[in-house]
Amino acid sequence: MNSFEYNFLGINKAFGSKSVVKDARLKIKNARCTLLIGENGAGKSTLLKIISGLERPDSGLIRINNKDYKWGQGKSVLLKNIMYLHQQPYMFDGSVEKNLQYLVKVSRQPVKLIDQAIEWAGIQDIIHQNAKSLSGGEKQRVAIARAYLRNPEVVLLDEPTANLDQVSKIRTLKLLKQFKSRGIAMIIASHDPDIFNGLQDERLQLDSGKLTNLKPRKKSDKNTDIDNYKSRSA
Numbered sequence: 719m720n721s722f723e724y725n726f727l728g729i730n731k732a733f734g735s736k737s738v739v740k741d742a743r744l745k746i747k748n749a750r751c752t753l754l755i756g757e758n759g760a761g762k763s764t765l766l767k768i769i770s771g772l773e774r775p776d777s778g779l780i781r782i783n784n785k786d787y788k789w790g791q792g793k794s795v796l797l798k799n800i801m802y803l804h805q806q807p808y809m810f811d812g813s814v815e816k817n818l819q820y821l822v823k824v825s826r827q828p829v830k831l832i833d834q835a836i837e838w839a840g841i842q843d844i845i846h847q848n849a850k851s852l853s854g855g856e857k858q859r860v861a862i863a864r865a866y867l868r869n870p871e872v873v874l875l876d877e878p879t880a881n882l883d884q885v886s887k888i889r890t891l892k893l894l895k896q897f898k899s900r901g902i903a904m905i906i907a908s909h910d911p912d913i914f915n916g917l918q919d920e921r922l923q924l925d926s927g928k929l930t931n932l933k934p935r936k937k938s939d940k941n942t943d944i945d946n947y948k949s950r951s952a
Contacts, residue, residue: 722783722799722871722903723747724769729778731764738764739775740927746872746903751894751917754907756924762907765924766874769905771796801870805877807861809849814841814860817849821864831867839863839893855886862893872903879913887913 724746731739738761746752746769756762767773771793780792787795810817818832836842839859844852849860858878865873878894879887894917897904906914911921921932 721748723781724796724800724872725781726769727779727781729765729768730776731761731768731773732776737927739768739924739929742778742924742929744769744922744929746905748871748903749898749901750919751898751904751906751914753911753914753918753921754905754924755909755911755921756907758909760924761927762924763876765929766802766876766905766907769796769872770800770802770874772802799870800872800874801865801868802874803861803865803876803878805880806854807857809852809857809860811850812848813846814849814852815845817860818845818863818867821867825868827867827869835863835866838866838896840889853886855882855889858882858886858890859893862890862897865897870902872905873897875904875906877908878906879908879910891917 726742726744729739729742729744730737742765744752744765754762754765764773768775768778774789774793778789780787780789780796782792782795810820815832815836818835819829821827822829822832836845839862841856841859841863844856844860849857852860875894879890882890891913894904894906894914898917904917906917908914911918923930923932
């Protein structure tokens with residue numbers, strides 16, 4: 719994957735009299751993982767939707783690979799290259815396999831990639847199940863498999879491990895680690911940030927609309943091995 723850089727400058731968003739994002743500045747680069755933390759209602763999901771092109775900011779500038787865009791110009795670039803994964807992934811009615819086939823069709827990817835995605839995400843045993851009947855962890859893996867198929871430059875994940883059991887969390891973490899190794903950038907919004915210590919390159923906090931870059935943890939404090947999380951949680 720080629721190098722890329724997205725800069726969001728002076729992003730503002732309000733709903734009525736409530737300002738949820740104030741003059742936010744954010745940089746996204748390939749193979750870089752940013753952890754986004756903040757209280758419920760702080761505006762994390764709104765910010766992710768703006769970054770993905772799904773929500774229009776009230777003001778701000780988007781700079782993509784050193785080229786400046788206003789919202790109307792840059793929106794199509796964001797929608798094409800950035801994928802937003804909701805906390806509760808939407809599944810189409812029908813089998814898991816049909817959900818993947820639909821993604822391949824709309825994104826015009828080779829059909830042969832479906833088998834690769836199924837094996838990569840470890841969902842061979844559920845491909846014939848109705849996608850809407852899956853557990854939370856299974857739906858999350860299917861959503862990540864869809865992201866694998868689409869192969870975006872950036873993946874935004876909104877609480878990807880919320881309400882998952884330990885086994886599902888470990889599986890999800892390993893898949894995200896492989897995303898990063900492929901050069902895909904990630905922004906992960908989470909209330910359980912320590913799970914992602916081994917993935918994160920920076921940590922941002924959204925509080926009262928203001929986005930703050932927190933100091934990175936010392937390497938000695940950073941869990942760099944996903945298996946360590948498993949042992950600590952046992």
